[in-house]
Amino acid sequence: MTGDGRPAAGSRTAPRTRAVAAGAAVLTVLAGLAVRACTDGDFAKYAGDALYAVLICALAAVIAPGARPAVTAGAGLAFSWVVELLQLTGVPAELSRHSAVARLVLGSTFNAPDLFWYAVGAGFAWAVTALAASASRRDKAR
Template identity: 60%
Template sequence: MGDLGRTRILAGAAALVAVGAGLGVRALGGGDVGKYAGDALYTVLVVALVVLVVPRVRPVVAAGVGLGFSWGVEFFQLTGGPAAMAAHSGLARLVFGTTFNAPDLFWYAVGAVAGWAGHRAVRAKGRGQSLATTG
């Protein structure tokens, strides 16, 4: 299997783990810990999906897209659209949330950094390099 296939498999696995962990932490953790861990994992999921679709993407670009998407969804909540969709669909509630919460923006950034670090580590290992020599 080539590097692209390996990258896609790992990105798909990371996406599944992020979904499972996000749902689990929200269900079991509760409170602020569960909420904000779920926010970070949401962005990790988006970063993993970006890598799954575009396996050659640089880690910083994948993280930037993940962060931009997550922030875009959060600001979209200011319109009331996500709350209206969530009233009719549990899936829409999971994907778009319902209400704007400024601290979420920070936790999305935490998730983007985690996604960047994970993708960077996978790329370095695939190339046989140390993290100190990769960008």
């Protein structure tokens, strides 16, 4: 355990943190599928953008279970923004024409409001992770 309550990368709590983050990733995918199945229009699109960023943040926590919530949220936001900005090049659109997976991961068309919704998703992921870490530290202090 690090001094601020985060699990050290090699600690026994790292597998638990990874498992929780992986579970959060699965729940995020299910939430995204539910939003797409039950809604449409702008709500579905922008909720999907926010959930994409949440998913990337959860995957960052799987990869680096000892990272601070701000670091995993920042990594998720940065990745999401890079993918969105990459769409300005046309490369994702070309890859998306040939692969459904590329379309899901990279999208195809740049849309400036997506940048905001990625920030909303990363902010949400940060808040949930920070609250969970704070609760964990309080429980351990008892």
